[in-house]
Amino acid sequence: DSGVTQTPKHLITATGQRVTLRCSPRSGDLSVYWYQQSLDQGLQFLIQYYNGEERAKGNILERFSAQQFPDLHSELNLSSLELGDSALYFCASSLERTSGRWSTDTQYFGPGTRLTVL
Amino acid sequence: GNSVTQMEGPVTLSEEAFLTINCTYTATGYPSLFWYVQYPGEGLQLLLKATKADDKGSNKGFEATYRKETTSFHLEKGSVQVSDSAVYFCALSGGSYIPTFGRGTSLIVHP
Numbered sequence: 001d002s003g004v005t006q007t008p009k010h011l012i013t014a015t016g017q018r019v020t021l022r023c024s025p026r027s028g029d030l031s032v033y034w035y036q037q038s039l040d041q042g043l044q045f046l047i048q049y050y051n052g053e054e055r056a057k058g059n060i061l062e063r064f065s066a067q068q069f070p071d072l073h074s075e076l077n078l079s080s081l082e083l084g085d086s087a088l089y090f091c092a093s094s095l096e097r098t099s100g101r102w103s104t105d106t107q108y109f110g111p112g113t114r115l116t117v118l
Numbered sequence: 119g120n121s122v123t124q125m126e127g128p129v130t131l132s133e134e135a136f137l138t139i140n141c142t143y144t145a146t147g148y149p150s151l152f153w154y155v156q157y158p159g160e161g162l163q164l165l166l167k168a169t170k171a172d173d174k175g176s177n178k179g180f181e182a183t184y185r186k187e188t189t190s191f192h193l194e195k196g197s198v199q200v201s202d203s204a205v206y207f208c209a210l211s212g213g214s215y216i217p218t219f220g221r222g223t224s225l226i227v228h229p
Binding site for chain 2: 002004033035042043044045056058090092106107108109110111112
């Protein structure tokens, strides 16, 4: 158990809909990362938040957005869903002791949310 | 942009065989390098890491050495077990580098 929790475990929805995925980081971790894992694209970094503020964006679509709340949990919002958005979505957290922009601290991954768009 | 390339799997071995999973990266400068492991139905777990050239990361019998001259971080284990069956991901991060993962290599170990 990594200490990172994600809800829900599974989500089945239809095209055009909007869903929210939730992540609670490990106690004490300030940084939250979101990733998408699909068979054709592999594991793709989407976005990172640090202590409530967006720190960096990766391959995140404009239909997707995220936020990190004062209690440090994070939500990933996916809207106007398409069949191709079906994937595993992982959240990871780290303490993030930085000397530069990115930390070499270990990222702890949650178990993921499997999204199926029908 | 930065990239990580891993050998395609699956890699199928008998128990106690020697394991090598190749990983090369493309990046300027000196990223930190990582190997993560994903067991069925679970998230990724850090296996080992190296933060500078010539560093060797090791954990649970697995080793990898950061080779700047060949931009490689190959994963090795002298004697694999059935319980090592999983998907292994090579990744780079640290400094100014966005986390970048390879496509993953599936390892299947038979008794």
